[in-house]
Each structure stands twice: as C-alpha cells, then as structure tokens.
Amino acid sequence: MFFDALAPSSALQLVGFADVDAFRPIETMEDARSIPLDVANFAAARAVVSLPGCRIVVMRSFARILDTAYRMPGGMVILSMTDELQVNFKGLDLDARFFVTLRGNDECHFVEPQTNHFAMIIFSPELRDRGWFDHADDLRARVANRRALLHTRQLLRDILRTASAQPLLFETSEVASHLQEGLLLALDDLFGIDSMLDLSASVQGERAIKLVQRIDDYVAARPTAPIYTADLAGEFGVSIRTLGGAVSKVRGMSLHQYIRLKRLWATRGRLLRGGGATVATCARAQGFHHLGEFAAAYRATFHEAPSDTLARGRQSGS
Numbered sequence: 400m401f402f403d404a405l406a407p408s409s410a411l412q413l414v415g416f417a418d419v420d421a422f423r424p425i426e427t428m429e430d431a432r433s434i435p436l437d438v439a440n441f442a443a444a445r446a447v448v449s450l451p452g453c454r455i456v457v458m459r460s461f462a463r464i465l466d467t468a469y470r471m472p473g474g475m476v477i478l479s480m481t482d483e484l485q486v487n488f489k490g491l492d493l494d495a496r497f498f499v500t501l502r503g504n505d506e507c508h509f510v511e512p513q514t515n516h517f518a519m520i521i522f523s524p525e526l527r528d529r530g531w532f533d534h535a536d537d538l539r540a541r542v543a544n545r546r547a548l549l550h551t552r553q554l555l556r557d558i559l560r561t562a563s564a565q566p567l568l569f570e571t572s573e574v575a576s577h578l579q580e581g582l583l584l585a586l587d588d589l590f591g592i593d594s595m596l597d598l599s600a601s602v603q604g605e606r607a608i609k610l611v612q613r614i615d616d617y618v619a620a621r622p623t624a625p626i627y628t629a630d631l632a633g634e635f636g637v638s639i640r641t642l643g644g645a646v647s648k649v650r651g652m653s654l655h656q657y658i659r660l661k662r663l664w665a666t667r668g669r670l671l672r673g674g675g676a677t678v679a680t681c682a683r684a685q686g687f688h689h690l691g692e693f694a695a696a697y698r699a700t701f702h703e704a705p706s707d708t709l710a711r712g713r714q715s716g717s
Contacts, residue, residue: 401480401516402444402459405559410566412447419461431467436512448562450579451572452526456519457559465509473522474502474532476586478543480516480552487512488540497540498548498589502532518555520582527629529583530640531590547588554585557689568688573625577686580627584655587628587643607645610635614646618661625686626658626665662686663700666693670705673712678705 407413416422419435422443426433435441444459453473457480469475478498486493487510493499533539558578561568568574613635618626632639643654650657662685669681679690682705687693697705 401457401556401559402446405446405563408563408566410448410569411559411562412445413563414445416441416443416445429467430470431465433461434464436462436464440514442514446559448558448569450558450575450582452523452579453582454521455555455558455582456521457555458515458517458519460511460515460517462513463511465511466507467509468504468506469501469538470504471501471521472503473524473526474500475522476500476520476531476589478518478520478548478551478589480518480555483513484515484517485513486510486515489538491540493540495548496542496545498543499538499540500532501538503536505536505538507538518552520555520586527632527639529587529628530638531586541590543589544591547585547591551582551585551589554582557692558582561688574683574688576627577625577688580625580686584628584653584658587639588653588655607648610637610642610645611649614642614657614661618665625684626661628654628658659696660700663697666697666705667701667708670708671712671715673709673715676709678709681705681709 402413402415405411405413416425418441419433419438422433422441425445441461442459443461446457448455476498477500479495482495484493484495484497488499489508561578614631617631617634628639628642632642635642639654646652646654646657652660666681666685666687669676669684670678678694682688682690682693687696694705701708
C-alpha cells in the first residue's frame with residue numbers, strides 16, 4: 400500500500416493507528432466523531448505535508464459513521480486517492496468520480512462502509528482565491544474530470560514521496576512554492592473552470608488574445624524565473640479564472656499545460672546557454688523537481704534528451 404512506501408521525516412508527519420481509541424485524539428482536535436463499523440479490522444493511517452499556502456492530509460480511513468464540523472475559511476478539497484471509494488454523503492452514494500469542496504463552515508455527515516484512501520487539501524485564507532468555490536458554507540460534491548483527477552492524485556503522491564525521501568527540499572521556500580504551484584494548477588483543471596464567464600461576449604476574444612500575449616511577454620522577460628499563476632494574475636489585474644479561460648480560448652490548452660510548456664521552453668533556453676549548468680539545476684530552476692518526469696516531458700516536446708541539448712549548448716559556447 401502507498402503508506403508502506405513512506406517514512407516520517409521533518410517534512411512528513413506519518414502515523415498509524417492500531418485501534419479507534421488511538422485515533423480519538425485526532426478526531427477531538429478536529430471536531431469529528433466516528434462510530435466504527437468494523438472494529439476488528441481497524442487500521443487507519445494519516446500523512447501530513449505542509450506547503451506555504453496549504454496543508455495536505457492523506458488518510459487511510461476505516462468503515463464508520465462520521466459526523467464532523469468543518470471550519471475552512473480558506474477552503475478545502477477532498478478527493479479519492481484510489482478508484483475504490485465508497486461513501487454516503489448527505490444521502491448520496493458517491494464513488495471515486497466525485498470530489499468534495501467547501502469554503503467556510505458546515506456540519507457534515509458521512510457513512511463509509513469500507514476502508515477508503517483519500518486526500519484532504521486545506522487552503523490558507525491568505526492564498527489568493529482562484530474562483531473554485533461558488534458558495535460559502537456549503538459542502539458540495541462535484542464530478543471530477545477524469546484526466547485531471549488522475550494527474551492530481553499522482554502529484555499528491557509525488558509530493559508525499561518527496562517529503563519522505565528529500566525533506567530538506569521543503570526547507571527551501573522556492574521548492575515548496577513550486578510544488579504548491581503545480582498542485583494549484585492541477586486543481587484548476589480538476590474544477591474544470593470555465594474561465595471566460597467574467598468576460599463580455601463582444602470583447603472576450605480580443606481580451607483573451609491580449610492576455611495571452613502579456614503572459615508570453617512576461618515569461619520572455621524572465622527566462623530563468625519561476626512562473627506562478629497568482630503572480631501573473633496580480634501583474635495583469637485579473638483573476639486566475641480569467642487567465643485560464645484566455646489561455647484555453649487562444650492556445651487550446653489549459654493554463655496548467657501552457658505554463659508547463661513555457662517552463663519546458665525556459666529550461667531549454669537555459670540548457671542551450673551551456674556553461675557550468677547541469678540538467679538538474681536547469682530543470683529545478685523552473686520547478687521540475689521530479690527529473691524522470693521532466694526528462695520524459697522534455698523528450699516528448701523537443702524529441703531529444705535534455706542532456707543532448709546541454710551538450711549542444713556547451714559546444715556552441717566553447
């Protein structure tokens with residue numbers, strides 16, 4: 400199981416619970432109350448990682464009736480980490496196609512007839528609103544885009560593995576911010592934001608083109624700087640929702656895909672300058688901290704390995 404591959408570290412809090420009595424103190428702190436339905440097979444576990452603007456809690460739950468009072472001023476997303484989810488929420492039977500969202504407060508009632516594996520992402524109130532939550536104080540179930548759901552799950556697993564194996568990376572605010580930005584972009588896709596709703600029909604095409612051009616100019620002026628969507632939105636005086644819609648309309652891809660493509664090109668530019676750089680330092684400067692995935696994405700985009708690009712850059716500079 401996923402938890403078995405993790406080890407606690409300075410960046411990852413990991414704890415298993417042998418019985419419900421050991422689990423009770425966690426519930427007490429979080430204003431939750433469980434009635435276990437299968438005491439004999441109780442085996443809960445919990446992993447927690449903190450990023451600059453959010454906290455990730457991945458849970459192996461247990462068969463139970465759960466009453467809880469959520470207090471989430473910055474918002475919260477709960478999604479299944481496997482395809483075997485079974486839960487009843489407000490009288491509705493939900494499976495792994497759904498994810499749950501809340502900003503504000505709500506009294507919630509669940510029944511889990513089996514062990515589930517899920518992630519809870521809790522956002523800081525200081526994190527800029529990305530247009531995800533339509534109504535305050537209303538826990539809602541939403542159907543997830545399948546591709547986006549699988550990507551978000553994988554990203555969460557990667558973050559936990561990194562926190563377990565390389566905890567010192569989390570002491571660097573730049574690395575932690577990169578990881579968080581990737582997660583936020585994945586959640587943008589998960590919500591399936593229709594980002595053009597706040598643009599008038601008569602000017603939306605023109606405004607979208609101008610916004611994308613400003614993104615391109617912004618990136619071109621900062622060839623080695625990390626790219627954060629909140630910074631882009633603040634720079635241009637628009638919402639992240641509007642940015643995402645403009646990119647979708649003009650470039651035919653999500654904001655997440657476009658930023659990733661921009662980062663790949665920025666990395667390529669740095670590799671071509673050669674010098675004393677390495678593939679790893681060039682990739683990490685643009686937020687690619689999983690080098691195997693970076694290399695695969697780079698090869699798929701440019702049809703050569705990043706090491707080949709670097710070698711060519713060193714030859715031209717010598």
